[in-house]
Amino acid sequence: MPAPTSSTVMNERASSDVDRDDPVAALLSRYAQGDSAAARLLTIQLTPLAYGHAFRVLGDAAEAEDVAQEALMRLWKVAPDWREGDAKVSTWLYRVVANLCIDRLRKRGRGTIPLEDIAEPADPTESAATKLQHKARRDALQSALNVLPERQRQAVVLRHIDGLANSEIATILDVSIEAVESLTARGKQALAKLLRGRRDALGYDND
Numbered sequence: 001m002p003a004p005t006s007s008t009v010m011n012e013r014a015s016s017d018v019d020r021d022d023p024v025a026a027l028l029s030r031y032a033q034g035d036s037a038a039a040r041l042l043t044i045q046l047t048p049l050a051y052g053h054a055f056r057v058l059g060d061a062a063e064a065e066d067v068a069q070e071a072l073m074r075l076w077k078v079a080p081d082w083r084e085g086d087a088k089v090s091t092w093l094y095r096v097v098a099n100l101c102i103d104r105l106r107k108r109g110r111g112t113i114p115l116e117d118i119a120e121p122a123d124p125t126e127s128a129a130t131k132l133q134h135k136a137r138r139d140a141l142q143s144a145l146n147v148l149p150e151r152q153r154q155a156v157v158l159r160h161i162d163g164l165a166n167s168e169i170a171t172i173l174d175v176s177i178e179a180v181e182s183l184t185a186r187g188k189q190a191l192a193k194l195l196r197g198r199r200d201a202l203g204y205d206n207d
Contacts, residue, residue, distance in 0.1 A: 022088045022089060022090075024042065024045065024046070024088070024089040024090060025082065025088070025089050027041055027042050027045075028042065028075070028079050028082055028089055029079075029082065031076070031079055032079040032080045032082065042072075042075075043072065046072060046075070046089075046090070046093055047068055047072065049090060049093065049094070049162075050067065050068035050071045050072065050093055050097050051064050051065060051067075051068040052161075052162070053094060053097050053098070053101075053157060053158070053161075053162055054067040054068055054071075054097050054100070054101055056142070056145060056153075056157045056161055057098075057101040057105070057145075057150075057153055057154060057157055058101055058104060058105070059142050059145070059146050063104060067097055067100045067101060067104065068097070070100055071093055071096045071097045071100060072093075074096055075089070075092070075093060075096070087171060088168075091168050091171055091172060094158065094162070094164070094168075094172045095171070095172040095173075095174075098154050098158075098172055098173060101150075101154070102150055102154070105150050106150075140195060141191075141195075143194075144190075144191050144194040144195055145157065145191070147190070147194060148187050148190055148191070151173065151183055152183050152184075152186055152187035152190065153187065154173060154183075155169060155173065155180055155183035155184045155187055156183075156184055156187035156188060156191065158172060158173075159180075159184045160184070160188065166180045166181060166184075169184075
């Protein structure tokens with residue numbers, strides 16, 4: 001994770017590069033300069049990312065909200081000293097969320113929670129049948145994820161739910177790409193066993 005130690009002033013060329021390669025970094029720069037509209041856009045874009053990952057790893061909506069808020073607070077603090085080129089903002093945020101989740105899992109002292117404690121906002125546009133099907137899928141996947149060791153769970157969520165590349169996951173988890181491949185392979189294999197016999201009904205594919 002980047003650990004900025006001194007303030008940097010972006011010149012016009014650097015700003016152009018950031019805007020092209022990492023639009024979120026451009027917003028972060030604007031936020032650091034006092035742009036309230038940029039702050040709102042960052043919150044809208046990054047909160048679902050942080051919350052979604054935390055929820056899948058922790059399996060608890062309230063804890064996921066706390067983690068998302070803490071991760072964004074840390075981002076606001078480093079915004080004035082952000083160094084372009086060290087990492088994408090989203091990668092940095094994922095890593096903070098991942099570490100916060102690991103801390104909570106270890107403090108919790110257990111890797112699973114009862115499914116009845118898992119809450120997720122319902123989509124009011126869904127039909128009753130669709131809601132039931134989606135809830136069955138979420139619950140089955142979440143219960144299976146809860147069984148995985150914490151690192152496998154993180155890797156599987158980042159790769160197969162958040163859709164990140166192995167190289168980015170390696171940066172987030174601070175491991176080699178080979179380790180990421182091993183973690184996701186073992187996690188995917190474990191999930192397949194846990195969900196065996198229910199894949200067709202739940203609508204899972206082979207990804």
